[in-house]
Amino acid sequence: MTVDQSCIVLEGAKKHSGVAISKNAVKRFAKRTDDDDEMTRCNVQEISQFHFLEQVDCVLANFQACEPHKVPKPIPTLLVIRIIEFDDVDKHIPESDGEVKFLQCQDLCSDDECIPTSTSTMSSNYFAEAISAICENDVTAFEKLLKQHPQLTDSRSRGGRSLLTFAVLHDRLRVVQLLHKKGQQFSDGDDNGDTAIHWATVGDARKSVKYILSLPRATGEMQWILLKDRQGITPIHLAAMLGRTKILKMFTAAVTDYDNFYQCVDRIGQSPLHYAASCARAECCEILLDERLGLPIDQKDNNRHTPLMCAAASSYPGAEECVRLLGRRKSYSITARNNRGRTALHLAIMSCNSTVVDVLLNELACPPETFDNDARTPLHYAAQRGQLDIVEKLLAVNARNATRDCFGVSPAHYAAQGGHRRVVSRILASAGGMDQYDSDGRSCFMWAVIADQEDMVCHFLANFEPDRSYRDKYGYTVLHHAAQVGSLRLVKLLVKEGWNIHDVDHANATPLHLAAGKGCTDVVRLLIMVGANGEQGDSQGRTPIFYACLGGQAHTLKVMISELNCKASHTDKLGRTALHCAAFAGFTACIEVLLDESDCPIYKEDVDQLTALHIACERGKYDCVKHLLQCGAAVNALSKVEDATPLSCAQVNGHQQVFRIRTNHV
Numbered sequence: 054m055t056v057d058q059s060c061i062v063l064e065g066a067k068k069h070s071g072v073a074i075s076k077n078a079v080k081r082f083a084k085r086t087d088d089d090d091e092m093t094r095c096n097v098q099e100i101s102q103f104h105f106l107e108q109v110d111c112v113l114a115n116f117q118a119c120e121p122h123k124v125p126k127p128i129p130t131l132l133v134i135r136i137i138e139f140d141d142v143d144k145h146i147p148e149s150d151g152e153v154k155f156l157q158c159q160d161l162c163s164d165d166e167c168i169p170t171s172t173s174t175m176s177s178n179y180f181a182e183a184i185s186a187i188c189e190n191d192v193t194a195f196e197k198l199l200k201q202h203p204q205l206t207d208s209r210s211r212g213g214r215s216l217l218t219f220a221v222l223h224d225r226l227r228v229v230q231l232l233h234k235k236g237q238q239f240s241d242g243d244d245n246g247d248t249a250i251h252w253a254t255v256g257d258a259r260k261s262v263k264y265i266l267s268l269p270r271a272t273g274e275m276q277w278i279l280l281k282d283r284q285g286i287t288p289i290h291l292a293a294m295l296g297r298t299k300i301l302k303m304f305t306a307a308v309t310d311y312d313n314f315y316q317c318v319d320r321i322g323q324s325p326l327h328y329a330a331s332c333a334r335a336e337c338c339e340i341l342l343d344e345r346l347g348l349p350i351d352q353k354d355n356n357r358h359t360p361l362m363c364a365a366a367s368s369y370p371g372a373e374e375c376v377r378l379l380g381r382r383k384s385y386s387i388t389a390r391n392n393r394g395r396t397a398l399h400l401a402i403m404s405c406n407s408t409v410v411d412v413l414l415n416e417l418a419c420p421p422e423t424f425d426n427d428a429r430t431p432l433h434y435a436a437q438r439g440q441l442d443i444v445e446k447l448l449a450v451n452a453r454n455a456t457r458d459c460f461g462v463s464p465a466h467y468a469a470q471g472g473h474r475r476v477v478s479r480i481l482a483s484a485g486g487m488d489q490y491d492s493d494g495r496s497c498f499m500w501a502v503i504a505d506q507e508d509m510v511c512h513f514l515a516n517f518e519p520d521r522s523y524r525d526k527y528g529y530t531v532l533h534h535a536a537q538v539g540s541l542r543l544v545k546l547l548v549k550e551g552w553n554i555h556d557v558d559h560a561n562a563t564p565l566h567l568a569a570g571k572g573c574t575d576v577v578r579l580l581i582m583v584g585a586n587g588e589q590g591d592s593q594g595r596t597p598i599f600y601a602c603l604g605g606q607a608h609t610l611k612v613m614i615s616e617l618n619c620k621a622s623h624t625d626k627l628g629r630t631a632l633h634c635a636a637f638a639g640f641t642a643c644i645e646v647l648l649d650e651s652d653c654p655i656y657k658e659d660v661d662q663l664t665a666l667h668i669a670c671e672r673g674k675y676d677c678v679k680h681l682l683q684c685g686a687a688v689n690a691l692s693k694v695e696d697a698t699p700l701s702c703a704q705v706n707g708h709q710q711v712f713r714i715r716t717n718h719v
Contacts, residue, residue: 056346064118067433072491072655073258075637083269084188084310089573090475092522097305114574123528125472128632130479133237136155146612149445168325169625178208179198179202179205180205180208181215182194182198183195183199183216184197184216184219187196187216187219187220187223187225187228188223189221190223190225190226192227192228192231194229195228196231199235203235206232206235206236206237209243211519211666212243212244212245213242213243213244213245214243214252215232215237215241215243216228216232216237217229217232217233217237217239217241217249218243218249218252220232220254220261221249221250221252221258221261221265222252222253222255222256222258222666223256223258224253224256224257224258224259224260224261225261226260226261226264226441229261229264232425233268237267238370238562239277240274240277240280241263241615242280242282245283245284246280246281246282246283248267248277248280248288249261249417250262250265250277250278250280250288251280251282251286251288251291251717252537253265253288253300254288254291254292254300255291255295257295257297257300259299259303261301262300263303266278266303266304266307275709276307276309276310278304278307278308279317281319282318284320285318285319285320285321286319287317287319287325288326289301289304289305289317289325290302290317290323290328291308291328292325292328292337293306293325293326293328293329293332293334293337293341293530294328294331294332294334295332296332296334296336296337298334298336298340299336299610301337301340301341302340305340305341305343305346308346311345311346311347311694312347314346314347314348315347315348315349315352318354321354321355321356322353322354322355322356322365323354323358324348324352324354324360325337325341325348325527326338326341326342326348326350326352326360327352327354327358327360327363329341329360329375330360330361330363330364330367330375330379331363331364331366331369332367332369333364333367333369333371333372333374333375333376334375335371335374335378338360338364338375338378338379338426339378342378342382349385349700350382351383351389352381353389353391354361356391356392357389357390357391357392358391359379359386359389359397360375360379360389361376361379361380361386361387361389361397362395362396362397362400363391364376364379364397364409365397365398365401365404365406365409365413366397366400366401366403366404366406367404367406368404368406372406372408372409373406373408373409373411373412376397376401376409376412376413376417377412377416377417380397380412380413380416380417381417384417387413387417387418387419388419388420388423390423390425393425393426394424394425394426394427395425396412396419396425396431397413397419397422398413398414398419398421398431399425399431399434401413401557402431402434402435402438402440402443403434403440403442405438405439405443407440407442407443407446410443410446410447411446413416413448415450416682416684420452420481421447421451421452422452422453422456424456427458427459427460427466428456428457428458428459429458430452430456430464431443431447432444432447432448432450432452432453432454432456432460432464432480433456433458433463433464433467435447435464435476436464436465436467436468436471436473436476437464437467437468437470437471438471438478439468439471439472439473439476440476441473441475441476441479444464444476444479445479446482446519448479448480448483452483453479453483454483454484454489455484457491457492460491461491461492461493462491462492462493463489463491463497465477465480465481465484465489465497466489466491466495466497466500467500468480468497469498469500469501469504469506469509469513470500470501470503470504470506471504471506472501472504472506472508473509474507474508474509474512477497477509478512478516481497488513488517488519491525493525493526493527494524494525494526495525495526495657496519496523496525497513497515498510498513498519498531498533499525499529499534501513502531502535502538502540502543502547503534503538505538505540505543507540507543507546510543511546514546514550514568519531521550521552521553522553522556524558527558527559528557528558528559528560529558530552530553530556530558530564531547531552532544532547532548532552532553532554532556532564533556533558533562533563533564533567535547535564535576536564536565536567536568536571536573536576536580537564537567537568537570537571537573538571538573539568539571539572539573539575539576540576541573541575541576541579542574544564544579545579546580548583554580554584554585555585555586555589557591559592560591560592561590561591561592562591562600563585563589563597564576564580564585565577565580565581565586565587565589565597566584566589566591566597566600567600568580568597569597569600569601569604569606569609569610569613570597570600570601570604570606571596571604571606572601572604572605572606572608573609574606574608574612577597577609577612577613577617578612578616578617581617581619585661587613587617587618587619588619588620588623590625593625593626594623594624594625594626595625595634596619596623596625596631597613597619598613598614598619598621598631598633599623599625599631601631601642601643602611602631602632602634602635602638602640602647603634603635603637603638604638605638605640605643606643607640607642607643607646610643610646610647611650614646614647614650614651615650616682620651621647621650621651621652621653622651622652622653622654624657624659625658627660627661628658628659628660628661628667629659630653630654630657631643631647631653632644632647632648632653632655632657632658633652633657633659633663633664635647635665635677636665636666636668636669636672636674636677636681637668637669637672639672639674639676639677640677641674641676641680644665644677644680644681645680648684655681655684655685655686656686656687656690658690658692660694661692661694661695662691662693662695663691663692663695663697664686664687664690665681665697666678666682666685666686666687666688666690666699667690667692667695667697667699667702669681669711670699670700670702670703670706670708670711671702671703671706672706673703673706673707673708673710673711674706674711675710675711675714678699678703678711678714679714680700682714688700
């Protein structure tokens with residue numbers, strides 16, 4: 054049963070990864086996930102998670118699909134708070150209260166719902182008949198059933214709901230009064246802890262609510278309107294969320310402990326005002342802002358979200374009215390930050406709320422350059438998402454592309470990475486039409502190449518005339534980046550546009566070296582076909598074959614040796630062969646290729662008289678040691694320089710497993 058949806062931005066975002074350009078840059082990256090945007094470097098953290106109050110019975114399948122590691126317990130409940138990913142949400146918003154009530158009746162009156170627990174088939178039929186009488190408002194038939202079968206007052210549906218639940222949901226006051234006289238309590242909860250007054254609020258059952266509130270309570274008994282279900286949700290939360298203004302007024306009028314009303318929060322610390330703001334219930338916000346209630350307008354939940362942030366992130370129509378109301382009541386709350394350092398403006402942009410952005414910037418004078426915990430401004434967020442209209446609004450109030458986040462990246466870089474051509478053009482125009490550079494000296498053009506954004510690359514080539522010889526902080530040209538990410542299309546395009554395939558980085562590595570190390574076989578084949586030198590060494594004398602071995606790219610290595618005629622017998626400045634490199638990195642598959650497909654000598658010693666077997670033993674590469682021994686590597690080869698055998702190398706470095714296999718072999 055879907056009652057309504059409450060869209061409120063919560064925390065929890067994913068870090069995005071990209072191409073590791075250097076060792077120093079590696080720590081800036083985290084693992085990518087399949088549902089991430091195509092971001093290759095330290096992205097603006099993805100859209101926060103949305104907070105929904107929904108019926109598990111109807112949406113369990115959606116939750117399982119969207120959140121495989123947080124599947125809610127499959128029991129019938131009234132309202133359950135769960136966190137699911139923004140991009141995966143099916144945003145069904147009931148068009149009217151009539152639709153809401155239809156869905157409620159459809160769920161509660163279903164065949165499965167009407168079956169009592171632990172009762173006979175005959176009792177099940179009577180229970181279903183009683184519910185039918187309630188739905189049809191046939192009080193006479195209901196009284197007759199109750200008189201003939203008094204045990205019905207103790208019956209519960211599979212969700213733990215009594216006949217009183219169905220009576221208040223349909224606002225059948227006479228039935229409610231009758232059941233109350235029979236001993237049913239309004240404070241009794243179902244399996245989710247939802248009481249009759251929770252259900253009365255959901256069903257907008259004003260007569261039933263008025264009757265319940267008029268009943269005397271025992272001394273010390275908690276007010277019914279403050280009773281919480283298992284998620285800490287009170288009837289006041291529901292009234293605020295669903296826009297039940299008349300019922301909400303009844304509830305607030307019934308509050309007696311004004312001093313402690315601010316403690317009426319759910320399990321994640323959200324007050325009824327958070328709920329009203331999340332669903333853009335401006336009238337409910339007005340009611341809850343009554344000074345008698347003492348609700349702080351900037352009260353923060355467990356993630357430090359204020360009601361203003363909830364309203365800014367809401368996808369409901371009229372969210373701007375709530376933002377306007379809350380922002381004017383307490384102006385300095387506009388710059389409040391949540392746990393991630395995001396303000397209401399950040400959250401509004403993340404939710405694509407252009408009208409809310411207008412209100413924040415133009416009516417509430419929200420600063421356009423507030424920074425989150427990663428030093429990202431709202432312009433970073435809008436640029437990364439390609440929101441041209443919001444970018445225009447931010448630039449109009451003097452937001453600058455000159456701002457850099459904690460990774461030294463400008464908004465234009467994120468726009469280029471996302472392939473948002475119009476956004477890139479607009480931002481660069483505001484910066485004088487010049488390309489921008491991050492802290493590693495990479496231009497927006499380079500970011501487009503790294504992200505494999507072919508259309509964006511063509512846009513730069515047509516409109517900005519990039520320097521063919523430009524290098525970043527590590528000496529990489531654009532062609533180096535294209536080769537490293539394995540973009541065959543871009544490598545072809547860049548070679549055609551005049552980039553030099555022989556350019557080297559600060560380590561004297563060519564694009565071919567990088568492509569081989571990354572296992573980009575098609576790019577390797579193309580570069581060699583257009584004239585790249587497969588025997589060229591870097592500053593250490595290592596050829597592309599070495600890079601393939603260090604990267605564990607056995608297939609690429611095999612193609613280079615058997616198809617492209619690259620030699621595997623080269624030695625670097627330390628006298629080491631590609632076999633030494635494969636043993637060092639621990640890639641048995643590369644060792645197999647080198648020994649099967651080439652004339653790479655297994656006994657070859659480096660300048661320290663260490664063979665590949667020495668290296669594998671020293672590094673504890675068990676599988677490599679085993680394979681080298683099977684292929685006839687010298688068991689007792691002695692390095693006079695190091696005074697070490699393969700066995701002693703393993704023993705000194707504490708590799709007992711390798712030591713044992715060597716001992717057994719001897």
